[in-house]
Amino acid sequence: MTAKPKIWVARPLFPEVLARLADYFEVQVEPEDRPHDAAELRQKLAGVDGALVGLADRVDAAVIEGNHRLKVVANLGVGYNNLDLEALTRAGVLATNTPDVLTESVADYAWALMLAAARRVSAAERWLRAGHWPGSNMRFDDWMGLDLHGRTLGILGMGRIGQAVARRALGFGMPVLYHNRSRLPEAVERECRAILVGKPELLARADFLVLVLPFTAENRHAIGAPELAQMKRSALLVNIARGGIVDDAALAAALREGKLAAAALDVFEGEPVVHPDLLALDNVVLSPHIASASGETRRAMAQLAADNVIAALGYGESAGKPPTPLNPAVLAHKA
Numbered sequence: 089m090t091a092k093p094k095i096w097v098a099r100p101l102f103p104e105v106l107a108r109l110a111d112y113f114e115v116q117v118e119p120e121d122r123p124h125d126a127a128e129l130r131q132k133l134a135g136v137d138g139a140l141v142g143l144a145d146r147v148d149a150a151v152i153e154g155n156h157r158l159k160v161v162a163n164l165g166v167g168y169n170n171l172d173l174e175a176l177t178r179a180g181v182l183a184t185n186t187p188d189v190l191t192e193s194v195a196d197y198a199w200a201l202m203l204a205a206a207r208r209v210s211a212a213e214r215w216l217r218a219g220h221w222p223g224s225n226m227r228f229d230d231w232m233g234l235d236l237h238g239r240t241l242g243i244l245g246m247g248r249i250g251q252a253v254a255r256r257a258l259g260f261g262m263p264v265l266y267h268n269r270s271r272l273p274e275a276v277e278r279e280c281r282a283i284l285v286g287k288p289e290l291l292a293r294a295d296f297l298v299l300v301l302p303f304t305a306e307n308r309h310a311i312g313a314p315e316l317a318q319m320k321r322s323a324l325l326v327n328i329a330r331g332g333i334v335d336d337a338a339l340a341a342a343l344r345e346g347k348l349a350a351a352a353l354d355v356f357e358g359e360p361v362v363h364p365d366l367l368a369l370d371n372v373v374l375s376p377h378i379a380s381a382s383g384e385t386r387r388a389m390a391q392l393a394a395d396n397v398i399a400a401l402g403y404g405e406s407a408g409k410p411p412t413p414l415n416p417a418v419l420a421h422k423a
């Protein structure tokens with residue numbers, strides 16, 4: 089009997105997904121959820137044919153150099169700024185991600201953050217848990233937040249998630265403006281009721297600005313002090329995209345100085361560390377990168393990553409045709 093291929097799973101995953109992988113592979117699963125540094129990743133990937141990695145695991149040229157066994161790296165997430173796609177392609181390693189399955193959940197979460205920050209849900213809960221309200225020490229004009237209905241929603245980055253955020257705006261009676269590298273087809277614009285504008289106009293007109301763009305070198309600090317200065321003082325910023333797209337220090341200063349009303353952030357520059365100035369502010373809602381974390385969606389993401397590895401290594405119904413390749417040139421080369 090020939091030995092099963094080996095795969096490495098960088099974080100504990102659902103038992104049913106691990107069981108499916110174990111049908112085909114010898115599976116090594118990390119017992120703990122934590123990022124791995126370059127030296128550790130290099131060592132973990134050295135003896136395996138495939139891997140499922142987390143967004144905090146940076147797989148670059150140095151990590152895979154000289155590794156002639158590795159054939160596939162499946163990212164447990166849609167964003168893949170942790171993967172050096174060029175290096176993987178050069179090395180003939182297929183990279184995959186988990187698009188589509190998380191679109192609606194992440195869009196739901198963008199609205200959860202918008203509502204929470206606008207209506208000051210987290211701060212009010214902190215106040216209540218601290219023992220306030222019994223005997224009613226609350227004034228009629230306490231806890232006044234911002235309305236969403238009728239305000240303008242701005243979306244920076246109008247891919248699948250941006251569009252899903254936009255579609256939800258109809259229920260809130262919010263007109264939608266967007267800015268994107270390229271204009272959406274007219275039918276999609278109509279369905280999303282979204283109007284393309286330049287970035288300066290988006291910054292100036294949005295009452296709620298949601299960031300949904302990928303993290304690339306050119307998008308680093310796409311929202312920094314100059315951009316924040318162009319926004320309304322009454323505006324609210326939501327980042328569900330990636331840390332580093334916003335200059336967190338500049339954002340904290342703007343929030344502290346009343347140059348921006350509020351913010352809600354699911355991602356941070358240098359996460360899991362959060363800028364201390366943000367932690368000190370009450371007009372920002374913070375969450376630990378959980379926009380896709382509904383039970384159904386996280387399961388679907390893990391299944392999709394597993395499907396990719398199974399197919400990439402030549403097993404299952406879709407053998408040789410992984411569902412969501414990032415560098416399909418690798419497959420073409422092998423065909």
Ligand code: DGY
Nearest residue numbers: 165166167378379380
């Ligand atoms: C992803 O998958 O890239 C998202 O950040 C999940 O929230």
